[in-house]
Amino acid sequence: MKKEFKVIANLLSNNTRVLDVGCGDGSLMNLLVKEKNIEVRGLELEKNNVQECIYKGLPVIQGNAETELSQFPNQSFDYVILSQTLQAFYNPDKVLKELLRIGKSVVVSIPNFGYWKVRTSLLFFGKMPVTKSLPNKWYNTPNLHMCTIKDLFDYCDNQNINIKKVIGLNEDSTSLINRGNLELKNFFSKLGIFLIG
Amino acid sequence: MNRKTEYIKKINVSKPLKLDCGKTVKDFPLAYETYGKLNENKNNAILVFHALTGDQFVAETNPVTNKEGWWVTAVGPGKAIDTNKYFVICANVIGGCMGSWGPSDESKETNQPYGLDFPVITIKDIVRAQESLLEHLGIKKLLCATGGSMGGMQLLQFCATFPDKSFSAIPIACSSSHSAQNIALNELARQAIMADPVWDSGKYFLKDTQPKNGLAVARMVGHISYLSEQGMQERFGRKLQEKADYEFSFNADFQVESYLRHQGHSFVERFDANSILYITRAMDYFDLSKQFKGGLVEAFKNQKTKFLIISFSSDWLYTTKENKDIVIALNASGADVSYSEIITDKGHDSFLVNEPEFLKTLKGFIDSMYEKFKNEKRI
Numbered sequence: 033m034k035k036e037f038k039v040i041a042n043l044l045s046n047n048t049r050v051l052d053v054g055c056g057d058g059s060l061m062n063l064l065v066k067e068k069n070i071e072v073r074g075l076e077l078e079k080n081n082v083q084e085c086i087y088k089g090l091p092v093i094q095g096n097a098e099t100e101l102s103q104f105p106n107q108s109f110d111y112v113i114l115s116q117t118l119q120a121f122y123n124p125d126k127v128l129k130e131l132l133r134i135g136k137s138v139v140v141s142i143p144n145f146g147y148w149k150v151r152t153s154l155l156f157f158g159k160m161p162v163t164k165s166l167p168n169k170w171y172n173t174p175n176l177h178m179c180t181i182k183d184l185f186d187y188c189d190n191q192n193i194n195i196k197k198v199i200g201l202n203e204d205s206t207s208l209i210n211r212g213n214l215e216l217k218n219f220f221s222k223l224g225i226f227l228i229g
Numbered sequence: 230m231n232r233k234t235e236y237i238k239k240i241n242v243s244k245p246l247k248l249d250c251g252k253t254v255k256d257f258p259l260a261y262e263t264y265g266k267l268n269e270n271k272n273n274a275i276l277v278f279h280a281l282t283g284d285q286f287v288a289e290t291n292p293v294t295n296k297e298g299w300w301v302t303a304v305g306p307g308k309a310i311d312t313n314k315y316f317v318i319c320a321n322v323i324g325g326c327m328g329s330w331g332p333s334d335e336s337k338e339t340n341q342p343y344g345l346d347f348p349v350i351t352i353k354d355i356v357r358a359q360e361s362l363l364e365h366l367g368i369k370k371l372l373c374a375t376g377g378s379m380g381g382m383q384l385l386q387f388c389a390t391f392p393d394k395s396f397s398a399i400p401i402a403c404s405s406s407h408s409a410q411n412i413a414l415n416e417l418a419r420q421a422i423m424a425d426p427v428w429d430s431g432k433y434f435l436k437d438t439q440p441k442n443g444l445a446v447a448r449m450v451g452h453i454s455y456l457s458e459q460g461m462q463e464r465f466g467r468k469l470q471e472k473a474d475y476e477f478s479f480n481a482d483f484q485v486e487s488y489l490r491h492q493g494h495s496f497v498e499r500f501d502a503n504s505i506l507y508i509t510r511a512m513d514y515f516d517l518s519k520q521f522k523g524g525l526v527e528a529f530k531n532q533k534t535k536f537l538i539i540s541f542s543s544d545w546l547y548t549t550k551e552n553k554d555i556v557i558a559l560n561a562s563g564a565d566v567s568y569s570e571i572i573t574d575k576g577h578d579s580f581l582v583n584e585p586e587f588l589k590t591l592k593g594f595i596d597s598m599y600e601k602f603k604n605e606k607r608i
Contacts, residue, residue, distance in 0.1 A: 073566075079586075082569055086537065086590055089597030093556060093568040103557040 048110035146180030181224035236292035237328035260328025265312035278376030284327035326501035344431035377401035406516035418447035445493030457543035457576035525558035
């Protein structure tokens, strides 16, 4: 989703240091280098993606975010980005804490399980939802810990994690989310992008 | 060993070099070879550091041994390190036996080969001796420096000693300090040589001979450590060497025995036994963190070099873990570092053989660095 990357890029200040956890083929890193003069580092599990990044001249470390975030020193990046992978970890709680240790701020985006199409799928059809943002079946999904925008909101509050900004994304339209409009936005946003820390 | 010395290019290093052991040396020969052409902007130079038993003849045919260069899989026209595009340089390490100053050279004091009178050298000495070569070739900043195994160790030392001499660096299958297991294997090699009566405390040159048996065993030890358990099993298994059944003797019944014997015996034709002692010692003494207070992170402080660390999954000599430790230190010091583990059963030897994933990664990184380096220079 290109739009998501643009929204994330807009959240970051120019000339900063960014760690992209689960950086894929480096598309977001490339955008950040070119448009914001950001110094990037990537962490990626998938071999082919690692090679893609290397071919593009983007610094990438092959490794598993679940177990290998400890190699990065405390507060060594201005931002750490985790795009649509939080739900795939065995222990998202631990990973989030690690991200907050490494980055002064953290950008987390999640496919919103509170999105109305997801809700109606279960409510009316009694089946686990399959949507564009959640394309897998229940038996082969990598997503172990699905959550809603509201869940992550509550999590941050309970853990005393400072929420700086939350943006809801639906196709090409974006909107700011706060406690006041949370119920509504949690219903209509496909994706939630959190700036925390 | 007969050296066809007319094929060996050399410079005389006149600048005094204070060795780690305390001795100062000057006016010693450093042998090297180059491939491809240095471009006008002098921004396409790649320095290769060779491993324990390598030499400066990286590509094409080694004119001295008439065998292929040790890294023909990676270096040459159209290869991963493309000599149509890049200018590749490699120097023979001091302590070696392919033209650079080593224990088989004559000492000016005694007019005899040094033997064990040659000073014990370190990886740092080896690297510092090569600085003059870059000066001689007129290269201020390399596009890239690379090397596997001991070559990678030299490269780490090179980056720590000269943090601004190379735009990028690719240490391959190496370590920032020699492990107990590696020291033990090197000691095995040394003891094999020293246990050969022909070695004669390193004075075999007086009789114009070599401790061939000991040196061959030393080489066999090496070859076992360069392969993986799985790779060796797949390649040799329990296959017999050109025979239908056991001979009930101690001849080489098994293919793996025959392979090791062949590797051992062909090695003694091209390598000096004392050189093995000196170079393995240099490897054992290597501990980059010991040179810097505060350890490895301090060694890589203020690095401008862009690193790519590569390890091989089945390498048990320089393991993925040891390579990752380098990545962690580089990360902690804020350096620009990439890391890739190549999944292969070819063991430590993976960087020398045709391993497509590895060669693709090498090429992709170097080509992208060249584009960046060109643009940086323009600014």
